[in-house]
Amino acid sequence: HRHLLGIQGLTPIDINALLDLADEYVEQNRQVDKKSAVLRGRTQINLFFEASTRTQSSFELAGKRLGADVMNMSVSTSAIKKGESLIDTAVTLNAMRPDLLVVRHPDSGAVALLSQKVDCGVVNAGDGTHEHPTQALLDALTIRRRLGRIEGLRVAICGDILHSRVARSNIHLLLAMGASVRVIAPPTLMPIGIETMGAQAFTSMKEGLDGCDVVMMLRIQMERMSGSFIPSTREYFRYYGLDYEKLAYAKPDALVMHPGPMNRGVEIDSLVADDVDRSLIRDQVEMGVSVRMAVLDALSRHLPNQ
Ligand code: CP
Numbered sequence: 001h002r003h004l005l006g007i008q009g010l011t012p013i014d015i016n017a018l019l020d021l022a023d024e025y026v027e028q029n030r031q032v033d034k035k036s037a038v039l040r041g042r043t044q045i046n047l048f049f050e051a052s053t054r055t056q057s058s059f060e061l062a063g064k065r066l067g068a069d070v071m072n073m074s075v076s077t078s079a080i081k082k083g084e085s086l087i088d089t090a091v092t093l094n095a096m097r098p099d100l101l102v103v104r105h106p107d108s109g110a111v112a113l114l115s116q117k118v119d120c121g122v123v124n125a126g127d128g129t130h131e132h133p134t135q136a137l138l139d140a141l142t143i144r145r146r147l148g149r150i151e152g153l154r155v156a157i158c159g160d161i162l163h164s165r166v167a168r169s170n171i172h173l174l175l176a177m178g179a180s181v182r183v184i185a186p187p188t189l190m191p192i193g194i195e196t197m198g199a200q201a202f203t204s205m206k207e208g209l210d211g212c213d214v215v216m217m218l219r220i221q222m223e224r225m226s227g228s229f230i231p232s233t234r235e236y237f238r239y240y241g242l243d244y245e246k247l248a249y250a251k252p253d254a255l256v257m258h259p260g261p262m263n264r265g266v267e268i269d270s271l272v273a274d275d276v277d278r279s280l281i282r283d284q285v286e287m288g289v290s291v292r293m294a295v296l297d298a299l300s301r302h303l304p305n306q
Contacts, residue, residue, distance in 0.1 A: 039068035136169035151178035184208035
């Protein structure tokens with residue numbers, strides 16, 4: 001594969017190969033010298049049409065640690081501000097002969113469209129409400145390293161499922177790897193027909209969290225909601241915010257995850273988020289760099305040599 005556009009379509013063999021490679025990079029990233037030459041001579045452009053802290057910085061570090069020349073396009077100061085289209089922007093950058101483009105865009109499907117117009121490898125760093133494949137891979141690596149497996153686990157994904165590309169990528173990956181997946185959301189934030197993906201849907205945290213090994217919380221995405229239904233954050237926290245009381249509905253040693261950025265006191269209580277034994281949130285960030293190195297490394301093997 002020259003591109004990574006989503007988890008959908010990857011086989012368990014593909015996923016395991018990426019996680020195994022990422023495991024090797026975790027060890028490299030814990031050394032004083034974190035660099036290798038896997039991408040020496042290659043050019044990577046990060047093109048983010050939406051805000052990002054974790055994904056953009058970890059893709060930049062990942063490329064640099066592999067020896068690539070990495071350029072971050074600043075959308076706010078680019079000709080996109082003058083009305084240049086996504087495709088014209090991509091074709092323009094493509095003419096500069098990059099090897100890898102890492103793209104985040106607010107529209108679902110935009111990254112796949114762009115990948116058809118360029119000669120380089122393309123990584124989806126999040127497209128609208130569709131997919132965020134490297135997030136699901138780093139979540140899987142975090143779970144696998146802590147619990148030793150993914151198969152047979154019961155994982156709950158909770159909150160704003162409707163707007164979440166993280167939820168969609170995680171549902172595909174966890175089901176492919178043999179976990180059972182529950183999604184928990186208020187009825188207004190539950191996508192119609194989500195069960196057709198293979199997840200079980202719940203509107204009650206108490207019922208949904210029962211017997212879960214892992215509780216993944218999602219950010220409530222106010223920026224994707226328009227007028228008609230914006231929940232009160234106080235009411236949302238009362239029914240869906242993860243505090244110790246609700247966490248007790250899951251298994252006694254259940255682990256807590258959140259892709260970030262967090263709205264503390266809205267979808268997650270600070271005490272739970274910062275729990276040193278049960279929260280994996282910092283591990284997720286650490287795994288992000290190694291997973292992105294694995295993805296860039298794997299894709300580079302399918303790039304032309306000139
Ligand atoms: N989890 C995640 O995608 O975070 P950023 O928006 O900060 O990249």
